[in-house]
Amino acid sequence: SKKQWEGCMEIAVQTARTAGQVIREAFKHEKEVSTKSSPVDLVTETDRLVEDLIISSLREKYPSHRFIGEESSAAGEKCLLTDSPTWIIDPIDGTCNFIHSFPMVAVSIGFAVNKELEFGVIYHCLDENLYTARKGHGAFCNGIQLQGSKETDMSKALILTEIGAKRDPATLKIFSGNMERLLKAQVHGIRVIGSATLALCQVASGAADAYYQFGLHCWDIAAAAVIIREAGGNVIDTSGGPLDLMSRRIVAAGTVEMAHYIAQEIQTITYERDDHN
Ligand code: LIP
Known part of the structure; x- marks a missing residue:
């Protein structure tokens, strides 16, 4: 039900904040970098650690849900959207920034049911800006409602x-x-x-x-x-x-x-x- 997804969104917010703390701490230290699909497709220990942290804590609460994550997919897991409730996770978006300590790094958690996106949470780990939206309920940054540009030119x-x-x-x-x-x-x-x-x-x-x-x-x-x-x-x-x-x-x-x-x-x-x- 709608109410149920509202609860999921609250958990997503908590989880993103916890993950953001881990990233913020790791940001200050030396990073261990490896490559994935190409020499410029980068990953760190922290990407994997944070994805494990996010997925394991969500799976414990929602054992029947499905999960799509950047590092799980890189590790060979299928990236398939079904009708089941599905969490779609980027533990560190801006990995290259993270590696260079360029302060534009976010945790992204999306949620889809019947292949339709129900809510999204994006946490800018360093500025501590939390972007949230649930279908039909508006979009917010730290609780302040967002409005896109009206520019057509x-x-x-x-x-x-x-x-x-x-x-x-x-x-x-x-x-x-x-x-x-x-x-x-x-x-x-x-x-x-x-x-x-x-x-x-x-x-x-x-x-x-x-x-x-x-x-x-x-x-x-x-x-x-x-x-x-x-x-x-x-x-x-x-x-x-x-x-x-x-x-x-x-x-x-x-x-x-x-x-x-x-x-x-x-x-x-x-x-x-x-x-x-
Ligand atoms: C990356 C983005 C980057 C975009 C890449 C990639 P990652 O995500 O942050 O801006 O150009 O296509 O998706 O690997 O840092 O999570």
């Missing part, structure tokens, strides 16, 4: 994007081509902050007008999508169609016009889906 837009892990020449060409087209449209600026979830929270709060990226994952999107929608914003696929959580691409914006404008401007960088095989 591209030439007045501040846009965020992220780079992604693929660095082959063909990918880089499309990546910079996309930036070039937006810059030629005279957008005010483009920013890359190193955390997809925190960038998406800036769209929810109206500090940025739009966000787009190819190559992110369902755990970067799940919580943020609810937060943006509940802040009155839009999340769509880069094709202009509805958002597909597993497609590894997104356009988010305060207005429908802005979202579709960007979707039209940018060319596709192909990544393997999160739910492949």
